[in-house]
Amino acid sequence: MASEELYAIADFCLIPMGLGEPSVAEYIAECSRVLEKSGLKYKMHGYGTNLEGSWTEVSKAIHDCHAAVHAKGAPRIATDVRIGTRVDKNIEPGTGNDSKLQRVQDILAKDAKP
Template sequence: MSSTTNDVLYAVADFCLIPMGTGEVSVAEYIAKCQLVLEASGLKYKMHGYGTNLEGPWDEVSAAIHSCHQAVHAHGAPRIATDIRIGTRIDRPTEEVGTANEHKVKRVEDILQAWKNHDA
C-alpha cells in the first residue's frame, strides 16, 4: 500500500450541521455562517441540499467543523447537532486522493452518459 507523501491523513467528510432551539423555521442564516467559516479555511468544500462535503488534512477538516459550531453558536443557536461521515484512504498518493470526489462523480456521470448513448 502507498502512504500519503507526508504522513498527513487526508480526509473526505460529509457533514450536516443542524442548528436547534432557534425558534425559526429556516436555518439558512446559520448555515451561511458555517459556509463563511469553510470559505476562510481554504479547504475544498461543496454545499449540497442536506449538508456539505469537505476535503483536506484530517486535523484541518475537524478544526473547520469545530469552527462552524463556534460560528453558529455565536450567531445565536443554543444547540447544534451534527452528523459526520469521514473517509480516508492511503492506497493512493495524496494528490490523487485530493481529487477523489471529483473522480467519483465524473465516473458515475460517464456511466450514465454511456448508457444514454447506448439506448439512443
C-alpha cells in the same frame, strides 16, 4: 516511521437547534463563511456540505463552524459527519469529491450510448 496525515473527504450536515424558527439559512451562511476562510475545498448542497483536506483541517473546520454558529446564537447544534480516507490511491488535494462523482458519471455515460 513517520506517519503522514490522512487526506479526508467528508460530508457533514450541521443542524442548529433551539431557535424557534423554520429556517436555519442565516446560521448555515455563517458556517459557509468559516469554510471559505479555511481555504479548504467545499461544496454545499441541500442537506449538507462536502469538505476535503487533511484530517486535522477538516475536523478543525467543522469545529470552527460549530463555534461560529453558537456565537451567532444557536444554543444547540447536532451534526452528522461521514469521513472517508484512502491509502491505496494518491488523491490530488481538492479533487477527491469531484473524481468520485466523475467516476459515476462516466459509468452512466456508457449506459446512454446506443
